[in-house]
Amino acid sequence: MSGRTVTIAEVARHAGVAVSTVSYVLSGKRTISADTRRRVLDSINALGYHPHAGARALASKRANVIALVLPLRAGMHVPVLMRFASAVVTAARGYDHDVLLLTADEGTDGIRRVAASALVDAFVLMDVELDDRRVPLLRDLAEPSVLIGFPASPAGLTCVDLDFAAAGERCVAHLAERGHTQIALLGAPAVVYERGTGFARRTREGFLAALTVHHVTGVALPCEETFDEVYETVRTLLTDRPGLSGLVVHNEAAVGHVLSALRQLGKRVPHDVAVVAICPDDVAERASPPLTSVLIPAEEVGREAVRLVMDKLAGKPAPQATLLPPHLALRAST
Amino acid sequence: MSGRTVTIAEVARHAGVAVSTVSYVLSGKRTISADTRRRVLDSINALGYHPHAGARALASKRANVIALVLPLRAGMHVPVLMRFASAVVTAARGYDHDVLLLTADEGTDGIRRVAASALVDAFVLMDVELDDRRVPLLRDLAEPSVLIGFPASPAGLTCVDLDFAAAGERCVAHLAERGHTQIALLGAPAVVYERGTGFARRTREGFLAALTVHHVTGVALPCEETFDEVYETVRTLLTDRPGLSGLVVHNEAAVGHVLSALRQLGKRVPHDVAVVAICPDDVAERASPPLTSVLIPAEEVGREAVRLVMDKLAGKPAPQATLLPPHLALRAST
DNA sequence: AGGGGGTGTCGAAGCGCTTCGATGACCGGC
DNA sequence: GCCGGTCATCGAAGCGCTTCGACACCCCCT
Numbered sequence: 001m002s003g004r005t006v007t008i009a010e011v012a013r014h015a016g017v018a019v020s021t022v023s024y025v026l027s028g029k030r031t032i033s034a035d036t037r038r039r040v041l042d043s044i045n046a047l048g049y050h051p052h053a054g055a056r057a058l059a060s061k062r063a064n065v066i067a068l069v070l071p072l073r074a075g076m077h078v079p080v081l082m083r084f085a086s087a088v089v090t091a092a093r094g095y096d097h098d099v100l101l102l103t104a105d106e107g108t109d110g111i112r113r114v115a116a117s118a119l120v121d122a123f124v125l126m127d128v129e130l131d132d133r134r135v136p137l138l139r140d141l142a143e144p145s146v147l148i149g150f151p152a153s154p155a156g157l158t159c160v161d162l163d164f165a166a167a168g169e170r171c172v173a174h175l176a177e178r179g180h181t182q183i184a185l186l187g188a189p190a191v192v193y194e195r196g197t198g199f200a201r202r203t204r205e206g207f208l209a210a211l212t213v214h215h216v217t218g219v220a221l222p223c224e225e226t227f228d229e230v231y232e233t234v235r236t237l238l239t240d241r242p243g244l245s246g247l248v249v250h251n252e253a254a255v256g257h258v259l260s261a262l263r264q265l266g267k268r269v270p271h272d273v274a275v276v277a278i279c280p281d282d283v284a285e286r287a288s289p290p291l292t293s294v295l296i297p298a299e300e301v302g303r304e305a306v307r308l309v310m311d312k313l314a315g316k317p318a319p320q321a322t323l324l325p326p327h328l329a330l331r332a333s334t
Numbered sequence: 335m336s337g338r339t340v341t342i343a344e345v346a347r348h349a350g351v352a353v354s355t356v357s358y359v360l361s362g363k364r365t366i367s368a369d370t371r372r373r374v375l376d377s378i379n380a381l382g383y384h385p386h387a388g389a390r391a392l393a394s395k396r397a398n399v400i401a402l403v404l405p406l407r408a409g410m411h412v413p414v415l416m417r418f419a420s421a422v423v424t425a426a427r428g429y430d431h432d433v434l435l436l437t438a439d440e441g442t443d444g445i446r447r448v449a450a451s452a453l454v455d456a457f458v459l460m461d462v463e464l465d466d467r468r469v470p471l472l473r474d475l476a477e478p479s480v481l482i483g484f485p486a487s488p489a490g491l492t493c494v495d496l497d498f499a500a501a502g503e504r505c506v507a508h509l510a511e512r513g514h515t516q517i518a519l520l521g522a523p524a525v526v527y528e529r530g531t532g533f534a535r536r537t538r539e540g541f542l543a544a545l546t547v548h549h550v551t552g553v554a555l556p557c558e559e560t561f562d563e564v565y566e567t568v569r570t571l572l573t574d575r576p577g578l579s580g581l582v583v584h585n586e587a588a589v590g591h592v593l594s595a596l597r598q599l600g601k602r603v604p605h606d607v608a609v610v611a612i613c614p615d616d617v618a619e620r621a622s623p624p625l626t627s628v629l630i631p632a633e634e635v636g637r638e639a640v641r642l643v644m645d646k647l648a649g650k651p652a653p654q655a656t657l658l659p660p661h662l663a664l665r666a667s668t
Numbered sequence: 669a670g671g672g673g674g675t676g677t678c679g680a681a682g683c684g685c686t687t688c689g690a691t692g693a694c695c696g697g698c
Numbered sequence: 699g700c701c702g703g704t705c706a707t708c709g710a711a712g713c714g715c716t717t718c719g720a721c722a723c724c725c726c727c728t
Binding site: 354357361386388389392479493 | 713714715716717718
């Protein structure tokens with residue numbers, strides 16, 4: 001265990017073949033007789049051989065590593081990030097790749113650095129802003145990349161995300177079906193809209209566009225994340241619009257506060273006010289009552305991003321936009 | 335930009351020196367005249383040279399990459415994880431290292447694999463359990479490692495963590511100072527204690543041990559994470575112990591529910607019940623009222639873990655245990 | 669004038685792997 | 699029985715870097 005590192009030459013000697021033969025057994029790039037392959041694989045197991053990643057990268061010009069660039073900026077919802085990251089790592093392992101973690105605060109330099117030093121073969125970036133400084137760089141980098149989220153001009157890029165516009169629309173449709181005619185969207189904090197974060201805006205647009213289609217009236221408001229502010233927003237909303245009976249909440253951190261506020265204002269869910277959330281499943285399930293929700297399919301998005309980046313590495317063309325359809329999970333709140 | 339990769343040989347030619355001279359300029363392992371150094375650095379900038387990571391790893395037997403092994407198991411403290419991860423990446427960059435992300439579900443195999451393939455030089459593991467299967471492996475791996483959290487037998491390892499026992503003690507002391515004589519600890523879900531997760535138990539032990547020291551009575555209860563269960567726990571607690579006026583909450587996901595429950599039971603914070611939380615700062619600040627809390631110093635722990643692992647890589651001895659002292663932040667809830 | 673000890677630089681030998689061209693061995697067809 | 703064609707394997711040339719020993723050169727001491 002943990003003795004000095006075993007090299008391909010030792011495997012070759014042990015199996016009585018040439019070094020190149022071992023290499024071809026491993027890569028499958030040339031035909032090898034069943035008998036030789038067997039012997040080589042046995043030797044590999046017997047010696048506990050693992051190819052040296054650096055040597056392999058040097059000779060093959062492939063590091064078998066992809067970079068995952070995380071935002072790590074306040075305001076982005078953290079548990080979701082974690083699930084993305086986890087999904088990306090798991091998916092990458094399925095393609096025999098590892099994941100190098102970069103934080104966005106190294107900015108374009110970090111990306112340039114790891115690309116130039118051949119540390120990674122490709123990039124997956126999360127939480128791209130509408131006007132992101134890294135986008136031009138990615139566009140003319142030799143290494144392929146996939147973005148989770150959409151910048152303002154996605155031409156020449158590959159982007160994946162939940163279809164937030166459809167999610168907003170889906171929530172409206174659901175409330176309309178249930179007979180609600182006055183509804184509201186409580187979204188991200190104002191600062192998030194100002195920053196131009198795509199998903200917040202797109203949900204709002206989907207929500208607003210759906211109102212006329214489904215013949216309901218409604219407003220979209222930003223929503224801060226402290227209880228007092230949420231309470232005030234909800235109270236004002238209910239006072240100003242006595243007929244309001246449906247709420248869409250697209251703010252994970254505020255979901256709990258919204259429910260507390262309603263409880264405190266004497267409104268029963270779903271009897272007086274129906275609530276549908278756009279948030280991860282566990283948050284919706286843990287709420288009381290459990291919330292009907294459009295889940296953010298973190299695992300699915302991560303997996304899809306890796307699939308796309310691997311396609312690009314293999315030289316296959318990749319679509320510019322991949323929007324994953326929303327799924328509405330019915331629970332007790334509507 | 336993004337043209338073919340520049341090699342050290344091109345830099346050497348451009349600067350009119352030998353390849354080895356460029357290498358020594360970069361590593362500083364031999365003295366180079368100020369004049370030559372200047373010319374070489376100029377050439378490096380002019381050509382935009384970045385050393386090839388694989389080649390460097392192959393020749394120097396150092397990948398300049400450390401592995402970060404994240405739990406990514408449901409039920410864990412997710413936002414804190416993210417901050418750890420971020421801190422580890424940032425700290426590692428300060429030592430000119432990058433971070434490879436591994437998930438715990440690859441288990442010992444993943445660790446063995448990246449170690450044997452020389453992809454990484456060292457390991458930082460998070461959320462180690464009391465009886466962790468990876469501990470024996472780490473113990474006789476040639477690559478150094480640092481654990482965040484403590485296993486049952488940390489002999490021969492290097493561990494860092496917040497001093498949770500002291501944190502529990504600190505909360506009791508604070509409530510005692512404020513004149514409370516009957517208090518309770520609401521901790522992690524029961525399953526976390528059963529799994530033997532160290533930090534949950536250590537907090538409880540610190541809490542219980544401090545009770546007699548500070549002449550207060552108290553109980554420690556596990557605490558689930560749905561609103562209804564939290565509500566029920568809090569209600570029962572207040573009914574059974576009418577004199578109870580102080581609460582310590584060591585469960586990030588339940589903090590919001592506890593406050594909602596108190597509000598609903600007509601208890602004012604801090605007037606009727608004082609609450610102190612052990613949780614990340616942002617959670618405590620966002621609560622309403624903002625909570626007096628012992629923060630979980632994710633950044634500090636991450637930074638310390640990297641410092642220790644770098645020391646070990648440099649051959650310096652590292653202490654077996656590093657416990658970071660808790661800091662209590664006073665806010666409106668006590 | 670000659671020797672000794674620093675400095676600063678160079679050349680070459682690997683590090684462990686992939687890949688390309690070459691080489692045998694073996695087959696069937698005439 | 700010889701030829702062309704597969705099939706399986708080998709040997710050697712790199713990939714881009716670090717590191718070690720060698721070697722000028724200069725300066726100071728005798």
